[in-house]
Amino acid sequence: MHRQVRSKRDRFWKSKVDARRDPASLWRAINDGLGRGEDAAPSAVPGLSAEAFADYFDQRVSDIRSATDGAPPPVIRDISTSDRFSGFVPVTTDVVCRLVKDAADKYSMKDPMPTWLLKTIIDLLAPYIASLFNISLSSGTVPTCYKDAYVTPRLKKSMLPRDELSSYRPISNLSFLSKLLERVVSLQLTDHLASAGLLPVHQSAYREFHSTETALLKVVNDFIEAFDAGNHALLGLLDLSAAFDTVDHDVLVERLERTYGIRSVAID
Secondary structure, three states: OHHHHHHHHHHHHHHHHHOOOOHHHHHHHHHHHOOOOHHHOOEOOOOOOHHHHHHHHHHHHHHHHHHOOOOOOOOOOOOOOOOOEOOOOOOOHHHHHHHHHHOOOOOOOOOOOOHHHHHHOHHHHHHHHHHHHHHHHHHOOOOHHHHOEEEEEEEOOOOOOOOOHHHEEEEEEEOHHHHHHHHHHHHHHHHHHHHOOOOOOOOOOOOOOOOHHHHHHHHHHHHHHHHHOOOOOOOOOOOOOOOOOOOOHHHHHHHHHHOOOEOHHHHO
């Protein structure tokens, strides 16, 4: 009996690991198996109010912006190719079905149904979702309700004091359809950047077939080449505070237009 249980358990976890097609989902499966999944991370203590967290996160971004007010404007490189991206291709029901079935089973309190249930009836709902997405893509408008999120404070590290606001980071939980529309846009935009050769050669983040592994391989390879040539090697690491929260939207839009050729409805 014990051997059968062990065998069943081994097969179960092997199937969970083998089914993962990218490093992120692979590590989620491993962490779940080791009992250290993200859901087990401690949340905020009751004494810290939502208003206190909102004020702290808002002030943190304001302080970083104030500290960089005197920085020179960024140098924006103009696109060197004739490739322009002015509109999205309409999404089909087949694409919607595939993206929904491939998505993780996460959902938001804003969703009318859990994601696992949506997956079971997606063949019925896909035409309506595709129609909604295509109206958004063709008009350059994201539905207002898609921009609402539930923000949850999560402890950065388990050893940090739980009664201090600085120990937490905000996690925004958007609705499933909002993230699905974002995925549709991301796929088409990434295809444009890749086909036009606009992605940096050594960028490992947010690229297919790239991950922390490819970044580490590049660094290790550079080290080995330097050592073989009799040189020294120094590694400089940079970590930006609230990097995504402090992105200047005007600078971002200008850069999308001038450096990456995004135009018209697509930039809207």
